[in-house]
Amino acid sequence: MIGADATDKRPHIVIIGAGFAGLKAAKGLKGEKVKITILDRNNYHLFQPLLYQVATATIAPDTIVYPTRALLRGQKNVRFRQTEVIDIDVSKQRVITADGELSYQYLVIAPGSETNFFSLSALAEHSVGLKNIDQAIVIRNRVLALFELAARESDPAKRRGMLTFVVVGGGPAGVELAGALSELIHTVLVKDYPELNFVETRVVLLEAGQGLLPAMPEKLQRDAAAALRQKGVEVILRGAVADYDGEAVTLKNGEVLLCRTLLWAAGVRASKLIEKLGFGTAGQKRAPVASTLQVEGHPKIFIAGDAAHIEGKKGPLPMTAVVALQSGSHVARNIKHLLHGRKPEPFRFRDLGSMAMIGRHAAVGRLPGANIRGFIPWLLLLAVHLLKLTGIRNRLSLLGNWLWGYLCNDKPVRTMIRGCDSCWKEE
């Protein structure tokens, strides 16, 4: 049993995942007479909403990650372990990790989500998702590497394939990535590569449905598409992908686009760990939970964040940071209720709206009581990200990069430093 201390009689709470939900649950238990162990495969917390800015050379990767141990400093009842959680033995109340087992009195499962390729194996092999920091670095390096290759390629057809970037998925992640990529190409790389003819560059956003940002009102969906087109993105609606072989993407309507880069932002599903646990899976392979966020039949096990299928007033809650933070906080409250002999309370989600960045001076937002677009939501979204980002150093670094980029019309992080050799797909 790893880290077991027979003399410590405090209830042991194990939290799987140091993402938004897991950390919020740990912080919510600060000061309680419990022992908390938080487990994560990475030694850092990642701020996923700004991954697209790393992928498009706007900010440095270490701006949006923060060492988990540093985040937990000052909370005496918590310990962190970097390890991969493999399974849970519910009957023995044990978590099985790559480095041994841990017993728990209460368990919080918050392993988040991963890219969903919907069993399209060719897509999984040849495209890149945008769910972790390694993928963001891979995308940035790949875009820059392809511009280098194109600059020395004499065959125009091959060159066009290299300079065509297809983003699949018209949700917030796809919209933000396509907008930022187009800005990188048309405002910065255009100055770096005088030998290239930028008429040959394309950023294409494919969305299988009728409109972008399906969770937004129709008017904002149309505004988002118009703003992206103005920034040079070709928006193709009802453009479902059938296949991709690394050279050409084939749409279900038979259309073929030559492209060496396909960025997949078309779907997420709960972490594969959830399927393994046997609590059942609902939409996006999330585990269904009771209104108290407990697993039915297992009152000492809670699930929070992207991994939980939580019923809201208008259907299942989306996989967002806001839901993760609120559900993580609620799990901590309910564990405290149980520790003090009280009944757990049902979770009530407070919908604060949603926003999506399209590019410089352009964003759309659905706020309680108002739909907004243009400069104001752009500024608001920047402010929200700045305030929500973890760590003062990271905030200063983010602000510095943004100010430099804004004032100099630049995307300054254009160095091809490899972040993860195993993720790198060689040309």
Ligand SMILES: Cc1cc2nc3c(=O)[nH]c(=O)nc-3n(C[C@H](O)[C@H](O)[C@H](O)COP(=O)(O)OP(=O)(O)OC[C@H]3O[C@@H](n4cnc5c(N)ncnc54)[C@H](O)[C@@H]3O)c2cc1C
């Ligand atoms: C590109 C992108 C943009 C986004 N933009 C927004 C936005 O603008 N607004 C918004 O509200 N939301 C946004 N989201 C969604 C938001 O980031 C997620 O909903 C949120 O991160 C979910 O939090 P979580 O705690 O459930 O999971 P995560 O934050 O993903 O944390 C899960 C943690 O569990 C760890 N883990 C997973 N499996 C294991 C295992 N087996 N063993 C050990 N550790 C494990 C992971 O390493 C990770 O640290 C965006 C997401 C992406 C990808």
